[in-house]
Amino acid sequence: MDSAGLRELLTFYADAGVDESLLESAADRFEETRVEAEKRAARRAPAAQEQKKKAPAAQIQAPPLPSSQRAAIPDDAQAARAREIAKSANTLEELREQLAAFDGCNLKTTAKNTVFSDGNPQAAVMFVGEAPGRDEDLQGLPFVGRSGKLLDRMLAAIGLDRTSVYISNVIPWRPPGNRDPSPLETEICRPFIERHIELVAPKVLVTLGNPSTKLLLNTQTGIMRMRGNWALHRTPGGQEIPTMPTLHPAYLLRNPAHKKLAWHDLLAIKVKLEGAGGASQAGLSPH
Template identity: 45%
Template sequence: MALLKLKPLMEEVANCTKCPLAQSRTHTVFGEGNLNARLMFVGEGPGKDEDLQGRPFVGRAGQLLDNMLEAIGIKRSEVYIANVVKCRPPQNRVPTPSEAKACLPYLRNQVAIIKPKIIVCLGATAAKNLIDPDFKITQQRGQWIERKGYYFIATFHPAAILRDPSKKKPAWEDFILIKEKYLAEGLDA
């Protein structure tokens, strides 16, 4: 059922020209994973590898995300992974507010179709767009926010951890919280 609902949305994203990011993309990166996932990860936007393959989190940051999931006993195949923007910003820069605003309806529709219980914001861009525009990742990461039946938590983006290994320990602590919530909510069934 979810796939039937996602297909027209995927096609709409593939043909989107709502912002300038469409002009330089190789592929749109819609998102992928378990269509019945109770756990969704949302990043900022595609990088070079993601743009080339049309898949989210397949580069070095994606490999780190896979390793982090494996370390807490969750398979990538259990979750759904998407981004705030579906096209790569030039030089992997942060998406502008207008670019994010153009893409957010697609992400909201993905959430409405997949119906995850837990949404993990990977990095400040995702947290600012999904939790609060004034979100401070260094101060507010690892805190649960419940809104409209969803549990939100933010942690450092895997790319940030690769750039600054001091973020590894707090991100690990956040992933432990995610696993605990996942188990407490009976979401691993």
């Protein structure tokens, strides 16, 4: 290659970013990096060991966080404490105040409001769902979002509204991101909803969805097998309340074809209320 051609080739290489000449064999850059790293580590090791010997134990271990910065972790002791607190409530207002003051469940630290109840505490029928969602957390009332609007339409279909029913949830605080409450969180909240039902003493109890049905009827059977069949909820004080498990309105929004199943359950609830003498109290017209 003449000098002019060589000059053009070098210019091309320079424009392409080539800044060093080629070797006879390919360089293993990964191996070079590994060897260099081992050399640096070997140089640092003696100094690190010497520093560790000189450092007092207090500097080696990180100091504990102050109690105000520690995450609240629920445990069995909090569930036992909840049972004692709930049992001491003699009225719904006392239970509401005790729940608002209770600090044994970490769900409360991320929720905006304690969602206690809505409706008429003198009603013959009580509905219990699982936990508040975003809208419920913001307003402090159960079933006020999309599922709540559907529940209102379901009630209206059998002549009921929020002045003739009572509504609550197993969990009074919204779980972060609407996640499922953990089994321990549910056990901590269980005494409050059980005492809640005991104080209201409805003639008929309706569990909405799988979680509240399993908890309040003490069963592992799924809602699709439980729904439409009367069962008994036994309160800690020994009351036995006829209970109808049915599908949660949120489930019906996702599966509208199953609304016909919920309709059959609602008709059974209507008949039970009339037979239990709760027709006028529940806002139903007798036959």
